[in-house]
Amino acid sequence: MSRRDDLTGRVRAWWDADAATYDHSSDHGWAAASPAVRAAWNAALHRFLPAPGSSVLDVGAGTGFLSLAAARLGHRVTALDLSEGMLAQLVEHADREGLTVEVVHGGAEDPPPGPFDAVIERHLMWTLPDPGAALAAWRASAPEGRLVLFEGLWGESDPVEALRGHTREGLRRLRGEPDHHHGSYDPETAAELPLARGAHPDRLVELVEGAGWGPVRLERLGDVEWAQLLQLPAIARLLGVTPKFAVVAGRP
Secondary structure (H helix, E strand, O other): OOHHHHHHHHHHHHHHHHOOOHHHOOOOOOOOOOHHHHHHHHHHHHHHOOOOOOEEEEEOOOOOHHHHHHHHOOOEEEEEEOOHHHHHHHHHHHHHHOOOEEEEEOOOOOOOOOOOOEEEEEOOHHHOOOHHHHHHHHHHHOOOOEEEEEEEOOOOOOHHHHHHHHHHHHHHHHOOOOOOOOOOOOHHHHHOOOOOOOOOHHHHHHHHHHOOOOOOEEEEOHHHHHHHHHOOOHHHHOOOOOOEEEEEEEOO
8 A cells, every 4th residue: 555545544534433523513514504604605605606507516525515505506516525424424415405416435636527617625725635736636627617715724824813723722622612523633644734734825825826727816705704703602702713715716
């Protein structure tokens, strides 16, 4: 087994284990989010995606947060994920709502050929062993399409936000609220993922442009953040939420 195959196996096993509780977090699952948060995400997708009826590839689809939302808005969605456990949850959610989403089990660096009108992802970049190669592969699957990365300023990507993030995490533990995941990557796995400690918007813009997507547009997801704040207890609202933004490139 190659070193890359071993890393892929470890990452896949981690997300398979996470699938059972992933949707319990309001940051992850559609059902756990407030009506305002769901509406804010609907507005963001409506703004950034092409016209309804477009073919959309959701990479690292997980349990289907973006895939299901895009399908509800009338898009033809293909969901790609490394974890069969995550995709099983996605299929269950789609069946429950009567939505059609094609699921593909595989790694982000090996997407279906398409061509797609848009490629989207949400909080995936940090767990990719070669983000640049993945972005280039997505470009090949959507040569005339649009790219939308939904990301956040977390981890060590910015010192001020890192301090706020540590404070929010401490408050979460004091309140006895559940963690967002079942655990953390082991140090060896994290060391092999170049963005595992977070990615500054500057770095993501460089990666997207370097992968051949052309000039990048960057937008803050202020409405999503505001809707998230509204569902927090008063003391937690004072600490804010993780800044969220969209990195958009390709066809206008």
